[in-house]
Amino acid sequence: xxxxxxxxxxxxxxxxxxxxxxxxxxxxxxxxxxxxxxxxxxxxxxxxxxxxxxxxxxxxxxxxxxxxxxxxxxxxxxxxxxxxxxxxxxxxxxxxxxxxxxxxxxxxxxxxxxxxxxxxxxxxxxxxxxxxxxxxxxxxxxxxxxxxxxxxxxxxxxxxxxxxxxxxxxxxxxxxxxxxxxxxxxxxxxxxxxxxxxxxxxxxxxxxxxxxxxxxxxxxxxxxxxxxxxxxxxxxxxxxxxxxxxxxxxxxxxxxxxxxxxxxxxxxxxxxxxxxxxxxxxxxxxxxxxxxxxxxxxxxxxxxxxxxxxxxxxxxxxxxxxxxxxxxxxxxxxxxxxxxxxxxxxxxxxxxxxxxxxxxxxxxxxxxxxxxxxxxxxxxxxxxxxxxxxxxxxxxxxxxxxxxxxxxxxxxxxxxxx
Amino acid sequence: xxxxxxxxxxxxxxxxxxxxxxxxxxxxxxxxxxxxxxxxxxxxxxxxxxxxxxxxxxxxxxxxxxxxxxxxxxxxxxxxxxxxxxxxxxxxxxxxxxxxxxxxxxxxxxxxxxxxxxxxxxxxxxxxxxxxxxxxxxxxxxxxxxxxxxxxxxxxxxxxxxxxxx
Numbered sequence: 001x002x003x004x005x006x007x008x009x010x011x012x013x014x015x016x017x018x019x020x021x022x023x024x025x026x027x028x029x030x031x032x033x034x035x036x037x038x039x040x041x042x043x044x045x046x047x048x049x050x051x052x053x054x055x056x057x058x059x060x061x062x063x064x065x066x067x068x069x070x071x072x073x074x075x076x077x078x079x080x081x082x083x084x085x086x087x088x089x090x091x092x093x094x095x096x097x098x099x100x101x102x103x104x105x106x107x108x109x110x111x112x113x114x115x116x117x118x119x120x121x122x123x124x125x126x127x128x129x130x131x132x133x134x135x136x137x138x139x140x141x142x143x144x145x146x147x148x149x150x151x152x153x154x155x156x157x158x159x160x161x162x163x164x165x166x167x168x169x170x171x172x173x174x175x176x177x178x179x180x181x182x183x184x185x186x187x188x189x190x191x192x193x194x195x196x197x198x199x200x201x202x203x204x205x206x207x208x209x210x211x212x213x214x215x216x217x218x219x220x221x222x223x224x225x226x227x228x229x230x231x232x233x234x235x236x237x238x239x240x241x242x243x244x245x246x247x248x249x250x251x252x253x254x255x256x257x258x259x260x261x262x263x264x265x266x267x268x269x270x271x272x273x274x275x276x277x278x279x280x281x282x283x284x285x286x287x288x289x290x291x292x293x294x295x296x297x298x299x300x301x302x303x304x305x306x307x308x309x310x311x312x313x314x315x316x317x318x319x320x321x322x323x324x325x326x327x328x329x330x331x332x333x334x335x336x337x338x339x340x341x342x343x344x345x346x347x348x349x350x351x352x353x354x355x356x357x358x359x360x361x362x363x364x365x366x367x368x369x370x371x372x373x374x375x376x377x378x379x380x381x382x383x384x385x386x387x388x389x390x391x392x393x394x395x396x397x398x399x400x401x402x403x404x405x406x407x408x409x410x411x412x413x414x415x416x417x418x
Numbered sequence: 419x420x421x422x423x424x425x426x427x428x429x430x431x432x433x434x435x436x437x438x439x440x441x442x443x444x445x446x447x448x449x450x451x452x453x454x455x456x457x458x459x460x461x462x463x464x465x466x467x468x469x470x471x472x473x474x475x476x477x478x479x480x481x482x483x484x485x486x487x488x489x490x491x492x493x494x495x496x497x498x499x500x501x502x503x504x505x506x507x508x509x510x511x512x513x514x515x516x517x518x519x520x521x522x523x524x525x526x527x528x529x530x531x532x533x534x535x536x537x538x539x540x541x542x543x544x545x546x547x548x549x550x551x552x553x554x555x556x557x558x559x560x561x562x563x564x565x566x567x568x569x570x571x572x573x574x575x576x577x578x579x580x581x582x583x584x
Contacts, residue, residue, distance in 0.1 A: 025583050038447060038488055044572055070445050120485040120509055134485035136513035138571040142581055150583045184431050185479035189508050218482060220508055273431070360440035367441075380483065382435040384459035389439070 002248030004156035005223050006191035009131040009245065013114045020155040020254075027148050029113040029130075030058055034099045035077055036065035036356075037118040037137045042083040043076075044141040053087060054147030060108050061091040062099035065356045069364045097328025097354040100124040100212065100296040105330050107237055111226040112245040116143060121296050121379065123214040127207035129226035129245055131191070134215065154191045154220045155254040156247075161198035163262025168414035170306060171206030172298055172377060172397035174198075175213040176267035180277030181259075188218030190254065193247060198261050199224055204233045205302035212297045213379050216274040266413055268375075269395035272383040280400060286410040290374035291322045292366055293398045294352065295359040298377035299327025301334045307402035308343040310416040316348035317408035323366045325352035347405075360385060375404050419539040419567060421500045421520060423473040426464070427531045428457075430477035434484040434510065436460035438492040452488065453496040470497030473535055475526045477503065481510025490514040500537060502526055502544075502555075515562050518570035524555045539563060 003011065011017050014024035033041055045053070053059065061084050068074045077094070084091040092102050100121055103109050111129035115122060118140045125132035135149065143149040159178065165171075179186075192214060202210070207224050214222025224230075226244035234242045265279040293299070293307050304324065316322045324344055326332035332354055335341040345351065352358055357365035359378050367387035368374050374386065374393055381393035396404070399413035406416070438452055439459045446452050457464040474493065480503035481489060490513050493501065500520040504527070514521040520539060529535075533548040542557035558566065561582040568574035575581055 023583075036443075037486060038443065048572060048576060066445075072447055073445060076447075118485055120483065122485070134509050136485055136487040136509065136516055138487065138516035139512060142571055142575070145575075146581055146584055148581075148584065184482055185505065185507070188479065188505070218479065218507060360443075380433075380435070382433050382459075382483065384439045384441065385435050387441040389459040 002250030002252070004191065004247045004251040004253065005129070005193055005225060005245055006131055006154055006156050006221055009112055009114055010151060010153050012112065018153045020153050022153045023150050024153050025148055025150055026114055028058065028116045028143060030060065030103070030108055030115045031140060031143050032060045032062065032099055032103055032115070032117040033140060034061070034065055034119060035063045035080060039137055040076060040080065041118060041137045041140040041144060042080055044137060045144060050145055053144040056087045056089050059089045059144065060103060061089055062096060062102045063092065063094045064098045066364055067094045067353045067355060067357070095329060095354055097330065098296045098299065098356055101299065101327040101331065104128055105328055107239055110242050111230065112243060116140065116149060120215045121212050123219060123222045124208055124212040124296060126211040126214060126221055126223040127204065129223060129230060131221045131223065133221050154189055156191045156193055156251070157187055158193050158195065158253040158256040160256065160258045161194070161196035161261055162258065163198050163260040164201060165198065165261060165264060168399060168417050169264050169266055170397045170399060171202055171209040173264060173267040174261060175210045176269055176277045176395065177261070177264060179213060179217045179275050180267065182217040184216065184273065184275045185218040187214070189220055191221040191223065192219045194222065194224050200227060200229070203302060204229065205300040208300065209297055216379055266397060266400045268400065268410065269381055271381055271392035271394065274380055274395065280396070280410065280412045283394065283410045284412055286394070287373060287408060288375045288394070288404055288410060289319055289321065289372045290366060290368050291320055291401050291405045292325070292358045292374065292376035292378065293401050294323065294325030294327065295356065295376070295378040296327065297379045298398050299325055299331060301331055301340070303377065303398040304335045304340050304344060307398040308340045310399055310402035310413055311347040311406070312343040314347055314406055316405045319408050320405045322349050322405040323352055323358050324349040325358045326354050328354050375401050375410060377401055419520070419563065420537065421473070421539070422534070422536040423471045423499045425473045425475040425529060425531065425533050425535055426468065427526070427529060428474060428476040431479045431482055432460065432476050433482045434486065434489040437481065437489040443486060443488050449491060449495045452492050456492050456496040465496065468496055468498070471499050472497065474498050474501045475503070475529045476501065477526065478505045480506050481514070482507035485509045487513045487517055490517045490519040494519045515565050516571040518566055518568070518573065520566050522555050539566070
């Protein structure tokens, strides 16, 4: 009987054919860690008195959550560095970028891989056709020690998208639209496969955005089957030995949904739920005082280019603080080279260190004051997420955020397309 | 494994940022200090009302959001003896077991704030002493129960020198 992508990947890693509901004991191809887990998996191994880990060559560390804001966090960073160096573990230090960007950028993920990490947005790597899911620190520590973890094989949901995204409407709008329809737990415990002509038209930056938000509908994994675009992206990085894994034509899905996104409007998630999604027209005119383009959802070159298209030659409203945080050093170099960064800075953007700053309140950046409304390209708008429970967070695409900075209120980016 | 306590009823989609605000998670390393802020952004008075041994009863999708273990750790350190909910987000489900916080899937709609409950995790029985009712739930599988009894996944490893699946 035909298999879904999730069943194939987990079966390959369990060494046997698997069915949904079964527990698979699997050896991940990649276990990554960042610096934000408390307790950190390395600390847990220290406390167990463990020196050896099973496969140091399958482990990657990225220090991304905050550029060393306090002495105690600096201590955690040093512990991570010492542990990594002693075992020959690849480590990317502060300023390299957000793990979810650095891992694919540096060639650590391939289609068909099994990736785990102590972060819910690990699902981002589904854009490459990997089964990538978040787990906790203890799970990561156990996987580092034993080389294995257990995963219950999920059922799969298939989403088929037709139509072409209209001008001014982007991958983030698509992600919000889907989450609005599925709800915060609409895909809990499921692996989602996103297919269709509309998906084929998304570039890799856009695919990473959509897969990144998979967890916000509860998905265990969120996968875009690899295609010519995926293979081309790898070829650009001189990686040609990638094997695209596809679902079988007779694979069984718990549900299949079709959407035509040819008429999609820019989408906005209202405070304080990611699945409370409306078309931008519904909130146009809502005053905002702070805006952020960044985070693992939207901090790639295509995101900043979309924002620059709106902001080039214009100025951010005097009452708005507009932060931009390139997701990696590679992204920063890219947008510095083609005039994108220059256009955004000329408009009045405030730039942050490549990394997670600007996302959560603990990353010491862009905390709003009481009563303020902000709009961001981040993936969550739970009350208090950016450091102040008395502020409100709207989510949107980079273009929507950029348009909103011009006016000091939520604005439709389609008015700024020329 | 039996747990008895008074319940605090919460709603649906209690996310990890509500359980412990992001602004503390990265920089406060002390669990006792973090525990003082449990559920603060959802209900600033909750920590003050919670007594050790109390049980949290919630709706759907409890623990959605982050993969950080901080959420179940803070609940446990604040004294929550167990969480029962109509459904759990999957990463929270794993993490709760891994840190030794008992969780049970159960239709909580008939429960009321302040009910005195008694839970038997081996038998899968729930007694509501306040309402005078009994009900059953799916008891955790043997391996999960063993992890909970040990106090968490790594505590299990410390005790048995292997993981439940090896």
